[in-house]
Amino acid sequence: MCESTAYLVTPEGEQKIMEYVVNVIPKENGKLFLADILGEEKIIEGMLxxxxxxxxxIVIEKAV
Incomplete structure (x- = not known):
């Protein structure tokens, strides 16, 4: 399988935000839609x- 783990870059380092990610879709206003293999979904403010x-x-940098 090709699932990935998504991390958000913070001042303290990389913070895990989602496991088993199978879909990343850029949205408007600097947001990313993430979905995992079990159907959980999240919208994260940031850019790849x-x-x-x-x-x-998958490493995501918080939008400024």
């Missing part, structure tokens, strides 16, 4: 900083 498919990692 990195997507590393080998490490199954």
């Amino acid at each position: 900083k990195e997507v590393n498919l080998l490490e199954n990692k």
Whole structure:
């Protein structure tokens, strides 16, 4: 499977915000829609900083 874990960059480092992410969709006003394999959904304010498919990692930088 190709699920990834999403992290939000904070001043303290990377904070895990969602596991088993299978869908990321950019929305208006600097927001991202995330959905996991079980159907849980979240909308996060931020922009994609990195997507590393080998490490199954999505890094989101908080919108300024």
